[in-house]
Structures are given as C-alpha cells and as structure tokens.
Amino acid sequence: MTNQTYNVLAVDDEKFSLVLLQSCLRNENYNLTTCDNALQAVKEFKTHDFDVILLDVMLGSIDGFEVRKLIREYNQKIPIIFLTSLLDDINSSLINRISDDQYSYYLNKSFQKKQLMEKIEHAVRVYREESDAARFYKQLNVDLLLAREVQRVLLPPWCSLNKHMLTTYLYEPCFRISGDSLDLVELGSGKYLLFLADIAGHGIQSALYMSAIQSFLKALRLEMVEQAWLPNVILNRINQFFCNDLSGGSYMTCLVAIFDYPKQRLVFQSAGHPGLICCSRREQRAYEIDMGDKGGVPVGWFARTVYQEEDNVYYELDPGDIILGYTDGLIDLKNDREETVATPLLLSLLTSLMEKSTFLPLPYLLRSALDQIGYNIVPDDVCIVEVRGVPKGDDNILQLINLSKGDVSRGVEHFWRFVEERTHDNELATRVELLLSEFLNNVIEYECANRPGLRSGILVQICLREPDTVFVTVLDREPKSDQDKLQLSRDAADVFEQQNKAMASSGRGLAIIRTISSNIMRKHFNGLNQTEFLIRSAQPWSVQS
Amino acid sequence: MKAEIRQYIIEKLELDDDETIVMLIDSYTESLNDNTALLQKSLQSGHIAEAAGVAHAMKGASANIGAQPFFEVCRGIEYALKGGDVAAGKKLLGELLVLREVFLQETL
Numbered sequence: 067m068t069n070q071t072y073n074v075l076a077v078d079d080e081k082f083s084l085v086l087l088q089s090c091l092r093n094e095n096y097n098l099t100t101c102d103n104a105l106q107a108v109k110e111f112k113t114h115d116f117d118v119i120l121l122d123v124m125l126g127s128i129d130g131f132e133v134r135k136l137i138r139e140y141n142q143k144i145p146i147i148f149l150t151s152l153l154d155d156i157n158s159s160l161i162n163r164i165s166d167d168q169y170s171y172y173l174n175k176s177f178q179k180k181q182l183m184e185k186i187e188h189a190v191r192v193y194r195e196e197s198d199a200a201r202f203y204k205q206l207n208v209d210l211l212l213a214r215e216v217q218r219v220l221l222p223p224w225c226s227l228n229k230h231m232l233t234t235y236l237y238e239p240c241f242r243i244s245g246d247s248l249d250l251v252e253l254g255s256g257k258y259l260l261f262l263a264d265i266a267g268h269g270i271q272s273a274l275y276m277s278a279i280q281s282f283l284k285a286l287r288l289e290m291v292e293q294a295w296l297p298n299v300i301l302n303r304i305n306q307f308f309c310n311d312l313s314g315g316s317y318m319t320c321l322v323a324i325f326d327y328p329k330q331r332l333v334f335q336s337a338g339h340p341g342l343i344c345c346s347r348r349e350q351r352a353y354e355i356d357m358g359d360k361g362g363v364p365v366g367w368f369a370r371t372v373y374q375e376e377d378n379v380y381y382e383l384d385p386g387d388i389i390l391g392y393t394d395g396l397i398d399l400k401n402d403r404e405e406t407v408a409t410p411l412l413l414s415l416l417t418s419l420m421e422k423s424t425f426l427p428l429p430y431l432l433r434s435a436l437d438q439i440g441y442n443i444v445p446d447d448v449c450i451v452e453v454r455g456v457p458k459g460d461d462n463i464l465q466l467i468n469l470s471k472g473d474v475s476r477g478v479e480h481f482w483r484f485v486e487e488r489t490h491d492n493e494l495a496t497r498v499e500l501l502l503s504e505f506l507n508n509v510i511e512y513e514c515a516n517r518p519g520l521r522s523g524i525l526v527q528i529c530l531r532e533p534d535t536v537f538v539t540v541l542d543r544e545p546k547s548d549q550d551k552l553q554l555s556r557d558a559a560d561v562f563e564q565q566n567k568a569m570a571s572s573g574r575g576l577a578i579i580r581t582i583s584s585n586i587m588r589k590h591f592n593g594l595n596q597t598e599f600l601i602r603s604a605q606p607w608s609v610q611s
Numbered sequence: 612m613k614a615e616i617r618q619y620i621i622e623k624l625e626l627d628d629d630e631t632i633v634m635l636i637d638s639y640t641e642s643l644n645d646n647t648a649l650l651q652k653s654l655q656s657g658h659i660a661e662a663a664g665v666a667h668a669m670k671g672a673s674a675n676i677g678a679q680p681f682f683e684v685c686r687g688i689e690y691a692l693k694g695g696d697v698a699a700g701k702k703l704l705g706e707l708l709v710l711r712e713v714f715l716q717e718t719l
Contacts, residue, residue: 078671079668080642080668080671080672081638081642082638082639082641082642082672082675082676083671083672083675085634085635085638086624086635086638086675086676089624089626089631089634089635090624090625090626122671124664124667124668126664149671150671151667151670151671151673151674151675151682151686174674175671175674175675176623176674176675176677176682177623178623178624178625179623179624179625179626180625
C-alpha cells in the first residue's frame with residue numbers, strides 16, 4: 067500500500083453502509099465524503115476533486131447507472147466502483163452494464179477491508195497513470211508543435227529570388243516534424259550554398275539536429291574564407307561537428323552544392339544522398355547529373371571519414387537549366403499498389419512539366435502530378451528543391467513580394483512602371499497596378515494574416531504579349547490550417563476586428579479585380595496557389611525595351 | 612449472531628477496537644429496525660416495488676457486516692417481491708421479524 071492520499075466519494079442511500087465505509091477507511095490515507103442520495107452526490111462531485119467514487123447500484127428512486135451517466139458528463143474517466151451485494155447481483159446484465167464503461171469496477175458488498183483498499187488503489191492508480199499519460203502527451207504535442215514552428219522558422223523562405231537565381235522548395239513532413247533539412251546560404255560573389263539533408267528519424271530529435279546543423283552552417287559562413295568553399299571541405303566540417311560536438315547516435319545523408327552563377331558552374335558532393343537532377347531546356351529533357359562513383363558515406367557514421375576533393379562533382383550550368391535536389395521521401399511515395407516512384411517515371415514527368423514551367427516551381431508541379439497519378443501515400447518526409455537562373459526577357463518581369471502592405475505598394479508601382487515603359491499605355495499600366503494592389507492586399511489580409519515577416523512571400527510574374535494582352539501570374543502559399551497551429555490566446559476584440567477588416571476588403575477587391583481582368587484562372591499545387599489574370603488593353607501596342 | 616458479526620468485523624474489516632465494533636453493530640441495528648418498519652409499512656400499503664427496494668438495501672447492509680441470516684432472508688424477500696410473489700414475501704417478513712427479535716435479545 068502506498069502513502070498517497072485518496073479523495074473518495076461514497077454514495078449509498080443506506081446510511082449504515084456509509085458508516086461502515088467510514089469506519090473501514092478511517093486512520094488510512096483516505097479523505098472520505100459520503101452522500102446518501104444521488105442529487106447531493108452529483109453536487110459534491112461538481113464542487114470537489116475526487117480520485118474515485120464508491121457507488122451503490124440501487125439508490126432508491128434512481129439507480130447507480132443514472133448517477134454514473136450524470137458524473138460522466140463532467141468527467142469521462144474518474145473511476146467508479148459499484149458496490150452491490152453478493153453473487154445473486156452478479157448477473158450478466160449487471161456485469162454488462164458495469165462493463166459498458168471502461169472506468170467502472172465492481173466490488174461485492176461483503177468485501178474485506180483489504181479488498182476494498184486494493185480495489186480503490188488499483189482504480190485510482192490506473193486513473194492517475196492515464197491522467198499523467200494524457201498530460202504528458204498533451205505537453206508532448208505542444209512541444210512537437212513548437213519544434214515544428216522552430217523547424218519552419220529555420221527553413222529559408224519557400225521562394226528566394228535574387229539577380230542570379232530563383233529558388234523554391236516543397237517541404238512536406240510525413241508527421242509533424244520532418245527529418246529533412248534544407249538551407250540556402252549566400253556566400254557572396256554570386257555564389258550560393260545549397261544544403262540538403264535527411265536526418266535519421268522524424269521527431270523532436272530531428273528538429274534539434276536540424277537547428278544545430280543550420281546554426282553551424284551560418285557560423286561556418288562567417289568563419290571560412292571564400293576560396294575554401296568546396297563541398298568536401300564543408301562536409302568534413304559538418305561531419306566533425308556532428309560526430310564530436312553533437313556526439314549523437316544519429317546520422318544523416320546530405321548533399322552540399324555550390325552554385326556559382328557568374329561562372330555558370332555548379333559543384334556538389336553527396337554523402338549518401340540522392341544526386342541532383344538537371345531539367346535542361348536546351349536538351350528538352352530531365353536527367354540525373356552523372357556522379358560516376360563519386361561521393362561519400364553519410365555524415366555521422368565515422369568521425370574519421372574524410373570527404374575528398376576528387377569526389378566533388380563539377381557541372382557546367384546552361385542558362386535554361388533547372389537543378390532539382392530531393393530527399394528520398396520523394397521516391398518513397400507510394401501508390402495503392404505499394405509501388406514507389408521509379409526514376410524513369412520521375413524524369414519523364416519532369417521532362418513534360420518543365421515545358422510548361424517558365425517560372426512555376428517544379429517541386430510543386432511534380433508533387434501535384436505524382437499525387438494525381440496515385441502516388442499519394444507519404445511514408446517519409448518529402449523535400450524537393452529547385453534552383454534556376456532568373457528568367458530574363460524584355461516582355462516579362464518576375465518579382466518576389468514580402469508579406470507586407472509596404473512591399474505591395476512598392477511592388478505594384480514597379481509593375482506599373484514596367485508596363486507603362488514597354489507599352490506606353492498608361493491606362494493599361496494603371497489597371498495592372500490596381501488589380502495587383504487589390505489582389506495582393508487581399509492575399510495578405512486573408513491567407514497570410516498569420517504568417518508575417520519574411521518567411522514567406524508572393525511571387526508575381528507579368529508577361530506582355532503583343533498586341534494587346536498582359537498575363538499576370540501570382541503564386542502564393544496556402545496558410546497552415548487552424549488545427550495545426552500552435553494555439554496562442556488572442557484578444558476576442560482583436561479577432562473580430564481582423565475578421566471585419568478582411569470581409570470589408572474582400573468584397574470591394576473582388577469586384578475591382580473582376581472588372582479589370584477578362585479571365586481569371588486559379589490552380590492549386592500541394593499548398594501552392596497559382597492565380598493567373600488576363601488583362602486586355604483597348605489599344606494594341608508593341609513591346610519596347 | 613452478534614458474536615459472528617463481531618468476528619466478521621474483526622477478521623474481514625480489520626477493525627478491532629470495541630468502540631467501533633459496538634458503534635457499527637448499533638448502527639446496523641438501527642438500520643435494521645428502521646428498514647424493517649419501512650418494509651412492513653410498504654407491504655401493508657401494497658407498495659411492492661418500494662418494499663423490494665427496502666429488502667435490497669437490508670440485504671446489502673447485512674452483507675456489509677456479515678449478518679448472514681439477515682442477508683439470506685432479505686434476499687428471499689427481495690426475490691419474492693420482484694417475482695410478484697407477495698405472499699411468499701410476507702411469509703419471509705415473518706421470519707425476518709423472528710430473527711430480529713432473537714438478534715435484539717442477544718448481548719455482545
């Protein structure tokens with residue numbers, strides 16, 4: 067018997083039974099409250115905390131099962147021990163009714179004190195263990211959600227655009243937290259480091275490893291001189307950090323790639339990770355970049371591993387190339403027949419998708435296409451990243467707009483200037499500006515209200531098509547669903563105000579957008595929204611640079 | 612019968628102080644008297660379901676304290692009344708009254 071104190075509520079209309087219980091449990095670790103009627107019992111239960119209830123099956127006009135029903139409205143799991151008299155009451159119907167409830171027990175009224183105490187302790191122990199487990203899992207859930215938020219914050223924005231390249235990625239944890247890691251680090255002089263890794267496991271441990279590795283990469287960037295940025299050097303440093311500083315029992319496959327756009331060159335090395343795919347516009351096909359038998363073992367396997375310079379793979383980039391990296395979660399996607407994604411299928415899909423992708427992110431198009439042909443069972447985390455040179459041309463402009471109204475104002479002004487300078491059609495330029503202003507502000511109000519800052523953004527492309535057409539394409543990410551969000555309390559007045567604002571701006575915006583655009587098309591690709599507007603001008607024009 | 616009940620309280624309920632034992636037997640006696648009166652009244656007025664409920668409560672209290680003869684006769688009354696055999700119930704009530712008289716005469 068333990069020294070824990072139990073708060074017990076005993077309910078019996080036979081007062082003698084209550085007196086007897088009081089006598090039995092006196093001088094033991096029990097605080098006993100007695101009630102001789104159901105109404106008083108429910109009232110007591112609602113106002114005090116109890117660990118267990120001892121309940122007579124027959125309580126005058128109301129039976130114990132009715133009382134249990136009332137109690138269960140307030141507490142689904144508190145143990146209830148039914149006390150009734152001897153074998154003749156143990157008929158199957160009674161046992162069935164008691165067993166209807168997982169947390170109900172039975173004790174014969176001719177109990178021995180030892181049996182009574184053991185029954186109470188057993189019931190309370192199960193109840194407390196379950197309550198503790200429930201509390202533990204609730205806290206674990208909060209921790210997991212927080213770890214996922216940390217993981218999201220550590221990821222680069224879903225889309226990055228600079229004067230050299232456009233990078234987008236799709237990151238899809240199979241459970242809440244992914245074991246995949248991704249980082250994009252600007253090294254200076256037009257060089258960028260792409261780090262893609264698959265850490266063993268999926269849980270909080272993965273998120274912690276990921277945050278450590280990404281912090282290490284950023285520290286490494288400050289420490290290393292530019293000439294030293296070679297994939298093998300970086301892998302060696304990461305391996306040392308992984309094996310010595312993290313001293314974990316884990317490991318990761320990873321790929322380190324350095325893009326040098328001024329020199330149109332790519333150098334990378336794989337440490338047990340899938341290689342890179344090139345979607346070549348020039349060759350009009352997608353293919354795996356040949357690594358020969360180069361590459362090393364996963365990071366973390368051996369502290370003494372040395373990643374060699376001769377294992378770095380060099381590749382000359384063509385301006386139209388789209389380079390795709392991925393974790394093996396992509397090829398582990400399964401269909402109903404348990405078939406995984408074979409490489410020829412992957413390459414064939416990419417070949418057909420790249421034809422229609424002037425700037426649409428292949429990771430999303432690919433994932434969506436695989437989903438459509440039945441590869442929708444996700445047994446592992448999926449991460450797909452693409453890097454491409456910025457599409458150039460006098461007739462189009464591509465811009466990434468951060469989720470702030472100030473950025474939208476500056477962006478649409480820029481678009482106005484682009485259209486006006488090339489078409490000399492002031493009215494057309496104004497219509498483009500107005501449409502984008504309304505739509506982008508709507509996206510910010512509606513979809514991105516909970517994702518402030520620079521973690522996300524809206525990618526906008528304007529394409530001029532002679533003699534009179536402007537195509538405006540907007541890509542934005544869907545907000546995460548409410549149920550997945552980390553629940554933080556908010557002021558109710560604030561919530562109402564935001565809803566009112568959103569409703570007010572939505573109606574007005576939509577009317578304006580419909581007036582300006584003769585055709586609106588919207589598509590969804592696994593969390594990415596593509597909205598395309600067609601605007602025709604009253605007068606034909608020809609593009610002037 | 613009181614000696615058996617005393618033995619039951621000491622052995623099964625692990626209560627061995629005389630004060631508690633006397634208090635429990637007194638309390639049981641009071642309950643027995645009250646319920647017997649209630650049972651008689653219910654039967655006389657034809658409230659059979661209520662009478663069966665009282666017999667059930669008496670059966671439970673008797674089981675609690677190890678008063679086996681009372682438990683058995685109360686169980687008989689409860690079953691007879693629930694089965695619609697009022698005559699048998701009344702006959703057993705007679706037995707209960709006799710049993711109670713004996714019990715009340717006993718000293719610890």
